[in-house]
Amino acid sequence: xxxxxxxxxxxxxPLVLLVLTITFFMVSLAPGSPFSKERKLPxxxxxxxxxxxxxxxxxxxxxxxxxxxxxxxxxxxxxKSYSWRPxxxxxxxxxxxxxxxxxxxxxxxxVSIVLGLTAYLIALALGLTTGVLSSLKPNSLLDYTTMSxxxxxVSIPNFVLGPLLVIIFSLTLYxxxxxxxEWAFEWGYVRIPTLKTLVLPALTLAALYxxxxxxxxxxxxxxxxxxxxxxTARAKGLSERRVVxxxxxxxxxxxxxxxxxxALAFLISGTIVVETIFSVPGLGRYFIDAANNRxxxxxLGITAFVAVSLMIFNLLVDxxxxxxxxxxxxx
Amino acid sequence: MRFKRKAALxxxxxxxxxxxxxxxxxxxxxxTTPPDHxxxxxxxxAEPETIDPAKSTGVPESxxxxxxxxxxxxxxxxxxxxMAALATHYETNADNTKFTFYLRGHAxxxxxKLPNTDTLREEYEAGKLEENFSRGRAxxxxxxxxxxxxxxxxxxxxxxxxxxxxxxxETTADYASLLYYVKNAEExxxxxxxxxxxxxxxxxxxxxxxxxxxxxxxxxxxxxxxxQLAAASEIVKFKPEDLAVRAIDDFAFQVDMRAPTAFxxxxxxxxxxxxxxxxxxxxxxxxxxxxxxTRPGNIVASGAFTxxxxxPYDKIVLVKNPYYYEADLVALDEITVLPIxxxxxxxxxxxxxxxxxxxxNAIPQPFIQVLRDKADFHISPAFTSYFYLIxxxxxxxxxxxxxxxxxxxxxxxxxxxxxxxxxxxxxxxxPPMEGYDTxxxxxxxxxxxxxxxxxxxPEAARELLSRAGFPNGVGRDGRRLEVEILFNTLEAHKLxxxxxxxxxxxxxxxxxxxxxxxxxxxxxxxxxxxxxGVARRAWNGDYVDANTFLDLFVxxxxxxxxxxxxxxxxxxxxxxxxxxxxxxxxxRLAECETYLLRGMPFVPLYIxxxxxxxxxxxxxxxxxxxxxxxxxxxxxxxSWTPExxxxxxxAR
Numbered sequence: 001x002x003x004x005x006x007x008x009x010x011x012x013x014p015l016v017l018l019v020l021t022i023t024f025f026m027v028s029l030a031p032g033s034p035f036s037k038e039r040k041l042p043x044x045x046x047x048x049x050x051x052x053x054x055x056x057x058x059x060x061x062x063x064x065x066x067x068x069x070x071x072x073x074x075x076x077x078x079x080k081s082y083s084w085r086p087x088x089x090x091x092x093x094x095x096x097x098x099x100x101x102x103x104x105x106x107x108x109x110x111v112s113i114v115l116g117l118t119a120y121l122i123a124l125a126l127g128l129t130t131g132v133l134s135s136l137k138p139n140s141l142l143d144y145t146t147m148s149x150x151x152x153x154v155s156i157p158n159f160v161l162g163p164l165l166v167i168i169f170s171l172t173l174y175x176x177x178x179x180x181x182e183w184a185f186e187w188g189y190v191r192i193p194t195l196k197t198l199v200l201p202a203l204t205l206a207a208l209y210x211x212x213x214x215x216x217x218x219x220x221x222x223x224x225x226x227x228x229x230x231x232t233a234r235a236k237g238l239s240e241r242r243v244v245x246x247x248x249x250x251x252x253x254x255x256x257x258x259x260x261x262x263a264l265a266f267l268i269s270g271t272i273v274v275e276t277i278f279s280v281p282g283l284g285r286y287f288i289d290a291a292n293n294r295x296x297x298x299x300l301g302i303t304a305f306v307a308v309s310l311m312i313f314n315l316l317v318d319x320x321x322x323x324x325x326x327x328x329x330x331x
Numbered sequence: 332m333r334f335k336r337k338a339a340l341x342x343x344x345x346x347x348x349x350x351x352x353x354x355x356x357x358x359x360x361x362x363t364t365p366p367d368h369x370x371x372x373x374x375x376x377a378e379p380e381t382i383d384p385a386k387s388t389g390v391p392e393s394x395x396x397x398x399x400x401x402x403x404x405x406x407x408x409x410x411x412x413x414m415a416a417l418a419t420h421y422e423t424n425a426d427n428t429k430f431t432f433y434l435r436g437h438a439x440x441x442x443x444k445l446p447n448t449d450t451l452r453e454e455y456e457a458g459k460l461e462e463n464f465s466r467g468r469a470x471x472x473x474x475x476x477x478x479x480x481x482x483x484x485x486x487x488x489x490x491x492x493x494x495x496x497x498x499x500x501e502t503t504a505d506y507a508s509l510l511y512y513v514k515n516a517e518e519x520x521x522x523x524x525x526x527x528x529x530x531x532x533x534x535x536x537x538x539x540x541x542x543x544x545x546x547x548x549x550x551x552x553x554x555x556x557x558x559q560l561a562a563a564s565e566i567v568k569f570k571p572e573d574l575a576v577r578a579i580d581d582f583a584f585q586v587d588m589r590a591p592t593a594f595x596x597x598x599x600x601x602x603x604x605x606x607x608x609x610x611x612x613x614x615x616x617x618x619x620x621x622x623x624x625t626r627p628g629n630i631v632a633s634g635a636f637t638x639x640x641x642x643p644y645d646k647i648v649l650v651k652n653p654y655y656y657e658a659d660l661v662a663l664d665e666i667t668v669l670p671i672x673x674x675x676x677x678x679x680x681x682x683x684x685x686x687x688x689x690x691x692n693a694i695p696q697p698f699i700q701v702l703r704d705k706a707d708f709h710i711s712p713a714f715t716s717y718f719y720l721i722x723x724x725x726x727x728x729x730x731x732x733x734x735x736x737x738x739x740x741x742x743x744x745x746x747x748x749x750x751x752x753x754x755x756x757x758x759x760x761x762p763p764m765e766g767y768d769t770x771x772x773x774x775x776x777x778x779x780x781x782x783x784x785x786x787x788x789p790e791a792a793r794e795l796l797s798r799a800g801f802p803n804g805v806g807r808d809g810r811r812l813e814v815e816i817l818f819n820t821l822e823a824h825k826l827x828x829x830x831x832x833x834x835x836x837x838x839x840x841x842x843x844x845x846x847x848x849x850x851x852x853x854x855x856x857x858x859x860x861x862x863x864g865v866a867r868r869a870w871n872g873d874y875v876d877a878n879t880f881l882d883l884f885v886x887x888x889x890x891x892x893x894x895x896x897x898x899x900x901x902x903x904x905x906x907x908x909x910x911x912x913x914x915x916x917x918x919r920l921a922e923c924e925t926y927l928l929r930g931m932p933f934v935p936l937y938i939x940x941x942x943x944x945x946x947x948x949x950x951x952x953x954x955x956x957x958x959x960x961x962x963x964x965x966x967x968x969x970s971w972t973p974e975x976x977x978x979x980x981x982a983r
Contacts, residue, residue, distance in 0.1 A: 031851065032851025037388060052501075052503050096643075097381035177685055178676070281643060292851075293851075
């Protein structure tokens with residue numbers, strides 16, 4: 001098991017570098033300059049900017065110095081020497097001129113993580129419960145009701161659901177604020193929003209996942225409940241409760257686990273639509289911003305983060321598999 | 332299927348709810364309970380890219396900068412004329428090539444006294460202003476020096492440092508070109524060199540113009556003549572210290588211009604000219620990262636407010652600066668600036684009462700119909716023009732008669748009626764401004780017949796189209812004229828393009844296609860003149876002067892986009908700008924515009940309006956064409972109620 005995890009972690013390094021290489025060249029080849037604006041800059045000023053960010057150098061040189069920084073090497077122009085730090089340096093944002101990409105990510109990420117995790121927990125709690133309940137009484141009224149609401153959850157995009165919730169709960173009932181977060185707890189980069197400001201964005205974000213998880217749990221459970229070992233368990237005279245929770249759920253959860261791993265990675269790395277609608281200061285807003293503005297280093301920084309978290313959560317999924325399903329062994 | 336229908340029904344129901352929620356609820360949009368103390372929550376349309384006055388370019392940034400910093404002058408809250416800020420007086424020589432500014436603290440300032448808070452009171456008393464911005468306070472005495480928020484005195488040396496910093500290529504100031512009117516600024520910023528004659532020790536001049544010869548290193552490499560000259564001379568690179576600005580004493584700041592620049596004082600309220608705190612910048616640099624000087628805790632302000640908190644994409648908190656020279660006039664204790672870049676979200680926050688005011692045009696266009704009758708919805712004209720550039724380098728659009736035909740076939744009123752937020756149909760480029768005689772008509776004789784080419788006249792447009800070689804829209808080769816309308820991907824631009832498309836199809840019987848491109852790609856297409864027909868463009872004046880629009884089309888302008896240039900136009904504009912008499916200068920500028928319109932490198936469409944929501948208890952602000960609403964004058968009527976408002980209206 002440990003060997004498996006180590007091997008996977010080692011493979012991640014070249015994979016991330018590959019993702020960054022591809023992204024680097026895609027951004028670099030995209031038409032348009034990070035410094036083009038409605039009011040065009042005089043050529044000499046644009047040249048000054050290009051020189052400052054290193055865009056005046058050959059693409060290959062830009063690439064090598066970027067990769068060097070990712071691996072922790074920084075070149076000091078004054079002493080003309082390299083120094084090494086144990087973390088990547090993504091450089092400066094070209095749009096947010098006074099800010100470094102590392103700082104932007106550090107500042108925005110905790111917010112996205114809290115929002116994403118909350119949505120994830122809501123999705124798991126609601127999704128699993130409704131999924132299990134409807135699988136126990138298939139084709140009943142309960143099953144139809146939950147599954148049709150799940151269908152709605154899947155079909156209503158969050159850019160419709162978000163404003164809908166705002167209109168009902170913020171602008172008509174005045175229960176929750178329509179956007180923005182207030183902070184219940186702040187400690188350095190870590191910020192925990194108040195429940196009141198977290199509810200609507202978290203629900204909007206969770207809706208789709210509740211629906212997916214409920215439907216997956218239901219079908220997974222239905223399939224497992226028909227298995228021989230469940231019949232055996234029942235024949236042994238186990239209570240229905242133990243059959244469902246102790247035996248069937250484990251097997252029924254497998255598809256859900258493989259779905260929620262990557263889902264969690266996407267949830268915590270910032271969600272563009274929900275963060276924009278609710279004006280949440282998370283990473284998602286920077287992502288689309290960075291793409292629109294050709295903010296090279298910010299875009300690469302966020303991509304690197306999303307890639308790494310996807311890989312880590314996939315690894316966690318695989319580990320969880322071995323834990324849930326005794327038939328799976330990684331040796 | 333059934334569920335989808337259900338979902339659709341739900342959406343319809345909720346939209347209906349929204350419309351009713353908006354249209355009921357009386358006179359105001361949402362809650363109107365004033366806060367119990369002097370604090371303002373202001374919605375800004377974007378997260379500021381930077382608040383370094385030297386580096387920023389956008390409007391959202393300027394709202395924060397104007398609270399934190401001041402320049403030599405600041406905008407009059409209504410007319411936007413320069414008013415005393417850090418300078419109280421200025422002097423200029425006869426041909427506007429030398430300006431001397433006397434700063435606060437100068438013992439014996441000379442020259443023209445800039446209007447100040449006392450002037451605002453007098454204007455209010457004379458009925459020229461609807462708001463009493465002075466609120467009973469007198470202007471501070473001119474001989475008391477202004478101070479930074481750390482208590483140090485603001486001196487002429489601060490201006491010298493800051494302006495040199497702007498033109499220093501290392502700073503990478505986007506708007507450094509606004510300083511190019513100052514002698515040597517462009518040379519420093521673009522890294523040019525001079526040629527010193529080793530024999531005389533003087534810089535070589537061009538015998539023909541008697542001007543110093545300057546060149547970039549690249550030009551020397553490429554041009555043989557320059558290379559020879561370089562070999563025979565000592566090459567001296569322009570340094571920031573070469574900028575023609577100086578501190579005569581602590582409180583007198585002098586600037587030499589490279590050419591007569593009558594509007595230089597008018598430009599001084601722009602943030603690029605603001606002094607920045609050298610002490611804070613150097614402290615941040617010594618601490619490891621110079622750009623950190625704009626962070627709360629490091630920042631040192633010269634304006635009415637200073638910054639206590641900056642949480643990106645969350646909020647910026649500004650608090651009153653006790654060292655401000657006019658601190659007694661400032662009512663607000665705290666301003667929370669929210670960066671909200673989604674227009675619907677912005678309207679929601681306002682409606683729920685979580686914000687008191689917002690920057691202009693940050694509500695969705697369709698809301699205007701509903702908001703139009705609300706007492707807290709405000710519309711006013713803007714110093715911004717919307718037009719379609721014509722690619723004059725691309726046949727057949729190089730034919731001026733064809734360009735006239737396109738303009739005359741465009742019903743601008745139909746566009747503004749469609750937009751519905753009070754926009755003004757445009758006959759020309761420069762938005763209406765006081766003292767400027769806007770060209771409204773222009774008669775041109777073509778083929779023995781006179782046409783007013785600025786008017787809407789489809790009949791005449793068809794005649795001209797026929798004269799341009801496209802009778803009934805068909806060319807000599809039997810092919811119908813193809814016109815492309817290029818715009819950046821945005822719903823609002825698409826709708827306007829569709830209106831124009833219909834008009835041209837109907838009136839001229841030509842093929843009109845819409846081409847939308849992603850923002851950065853569109854900018855590149857425009858810059859390289861890679862479009863066949865017309866391209867959407869809007870221009871927002873940097874300062875209140877026709878020149879900010881007219882110099883788009885001088886030779887060498889990087890913001891031209893049409894390919895049209897004319898040496899005669901360049902000369903006319905240069906002459907107008909060196910005219911000292913303001914009235915005569917305005918007249919000449921209008922002549923320049925008439926000449927420009929005669930060349931018609933664009934189809935003028937409309938003049939923008941500013942529209943925004945502001946709670947009725949937010950006071951101390953009036954509309955103006957740059958949408959500048961200085962926070963220093965704003966105050967909260969904490970005892971406001973709908974009844975008190977009624978009483979006040981009745982009293983008036």
